[in-house]
Amino acid sequence: MxxxxxxxxxxxxxxxxxxxxxxxxxxxxxxxxxxxxxxxxxxxxxxxxxxxxxxxxxxxxxxxxxxxxxxxxxxxxxxxxxxxxxxxxxxxxxxxxxxxxxxxxxxxxxxxxxxxxxxxxxxxxxxxxxxxxxxxxxxxxxxxxxxxxxxxxxxxxxxxxxxxxxxxxxxxxxxMPLNDQELRNCIYRGKYNELLIELSSDPDYMAIMGLKAPEKRMKDVEYVLRFAAFYHATYLKYKPSMARFLNEDMKTHQKISDEDATKLRKAFKNSMTLIRSMIGSNAFRRYYRGDDENINGYWEPKRFNASLFDVLTWGFTNYDKNLVMANLDAIREGWIALMTEDENFIESIERSTSSLKSVTYRFDAWRKVLSEVLSSTSTQPRCFTRVLKQKLFDTNPTCQICNQQIAEVDDAAVDHIEQYWLGGKTIPENARLTHRYCNWARSKKDVA
Incomplete structure (x- = not known):
């Protein structure tokens, strides 16, 4: 014909x-x-x-x-x-x-x-x-x-x-209309799109996300894009909406150079390796502290939080992999503390998450935690180690404030008996094990 x-x-x-x-x-x-x-x-x-x-x-x-x-x-x-x-x-x-x-x-x-x-x-x-x-x-x-x-x-x-x-x-x-990432997959075809698809099959990434095979509607690729967009522009150049921000990144890097692709690939893989080592499959789920009715904290069992994904994955791109690996326990404690103690951070990952205010606050908060842990030159550490917390928990998992048993080690906080701000030292002899909620509630009372 x-x-x-x-x-x-x-x-x-x-x-x-x-x-x-x-x-x-x-x-x-x-x-x-x-x-x-x-x-x-x-x-x-x-x-x-x-x-x-x-x-x-x-x-x-x-x-x-x-x-x-x-x-x-x-x-x-x-x-x-x-x-x-x-x-x-x-x-x-x-x-x-x-x-x-x-x-x-x-x-x-x-x-x-x-x-x-x-x-x-x-x-x-x-x-x-x-x-x-x-x-x-x-x-x-x-x-x-x-x-x-x-x-x-x-x-x-x-x-x-x-x-x-x-x-x-x-x-x-x-x-069955295309979702946002499927449309991007069509419109912004080329080397960059192929790289995002490649990275979505990274073993550490798939393990963290709980994936055994590629996600059918390409949501896994979209999260790789979220990482890449903040890696390229940083949160300082973010402007709502999130969809527009992601589209712009795909458009800008559609014909990504081999050199830039290598840098992005390395940054992504390093970040996923560190996150998997630090927190595993709970990486992008919120940790909830207890409350007056139930003092036991818990990990969000189902819902994946994209806002947590953005800040956690981006943060590690600014530091040497070996430095982060050597401080994973302290970083992990700081991460959980953000989700249980910083009310503004909690607000930024739960409501109006794509607003400029929310995005800026949560990235800034995580940046400060990492800086405090990884850039500290103090001879007197502010926080107790996870090793000590695990030892105290294994010895006696009883909260020293409410006298009830702590269900899991992630719900435990190690508190200074003599408060740090009053000169108390961060040593085992000055440590006590508490619920995160009990420690948080006590600190609120002290401030009041």
Whole structure:
């Protein structure tokens, strides 16, 4: 079939860019155009094309697989019932291979079924086929599926490259619209996007995030971007909204140099290694101190706090890895103390988290904690070590203020018997174990 300029997508590219000269004339060679082939291939020909590597299901700008088996099964059922399917859109690459820009999920459902990856489930019109793999179907039904023709529109390689991605963005606004990171994955394609995806597979990062595989909707990549954006600009140049801040970072570094990519990769990996060593899977969860009704503190069991992610990961990029590693216990204590004792910090990670005020405060607060721990030249430390706290807890986990048992070591604080500000020394003989809440409440009373 001959290649021809697309006609039926005029409404799709109505903001087509046209370069004009000073007289307003339109140079033909500068007009952005789309050329297409329209075909009706059977499913089995596309299946074989994919097997040969001539049809790419997951180009770098595509979303990750999100269809469940019930939805895949309904698609197969529709084909058996000979229900017409929407158009599939492909894009021809310079090397002649074709990439799927709309219809990836449907084709993946077809190909996986033909490969006997899953059996049919949840069918209502053809319930007798539930539980059947492709190999279990009768021959006529197999032939029906293999020979089923679908309409494809292929954007030829002669077409303007940027328009191909603009069309992809508009095509994917239907039943399962793209989230912010999936849109960025499409719009800001290139070396930087590929680097973010690479870093999202870092073993330490995945362990901290509790991931065994890439997150289907690319939220894991978005958090890597959050790290990178604050690494590049720092919080001092942050301006709301967060989405705009992240978009700007992707735009600015879309063609990142190899040198800058190496620096970012090293900073990210060092930060993840340190965080995993310091606090593990609780890294980006808030720690709650107790209250009058329940004095026992606890880690947030489910909710991930992006604000904590931002400050914790950024902070370690400003210090030598070995220096941080040597002081992880003291840093860990300072981190938990921020979440239990600093009311303004708590406010900044819970309410209006993307406001300039909240972002600035929480980054400043964490910066000061790290500076106090890592830059201290005092011969008399302010805080007791975690080793001493663990020893006191193992010996007698009883709060010396309320006389009740402390449930876990993270909920314990080591307090000065003779207060530090009155000259008390930070030595084991002047240490007592308390609940974080009891120690916090006592300090409030002392101030009052």
């Amino acid at each position: 001959p290649t021809e300029p697309v006609e039926e997508f005029d409404e799709l590219i109505e903001d087509e860019t046209i370069i004009t000269d000073e007289n307003g004339d339109e140079p033909a060679h500068d007009r952005r155009r789309i050329f297409t082939d329209k075909l009706d291939p059977p499913i089995d020909s596309l299946f074989l094309k994919n097997k040969r590597g001539d049809l790419i299901l997951d180009p770098i700008f595509q979303r990750r697989p999100v269809w469940d088996l019930a939805r895949c099964s309904r698609l197969i059922e529709s084909v058996i019932l000979e229900v017409p399917l929407p158009v599939f859109y492909l894009a021809e690459s310079k090397d002649g291979t074709e990439e799927v820009i709309d219809g990836q999920q449907r084709l993946r459902a077809f190909f996986n079924y033909l490969d006997n990856v899953y059996s049919l489930t949840g069918l209502k019109a053809l319930p007798h086929l539930n539980g059947k793999y492709f190999r279990d179907l009768e021959k006529p039904t197999q032939k029906l599926i293999l020979g089923y023709s679908i309409r494809t529109v292929t954007f030829k390689k002669e077409s303007d490259e940027n328009l191909r991605f603009e069309i992809f963005e508009r095509l994917n606004t239907g039943a």
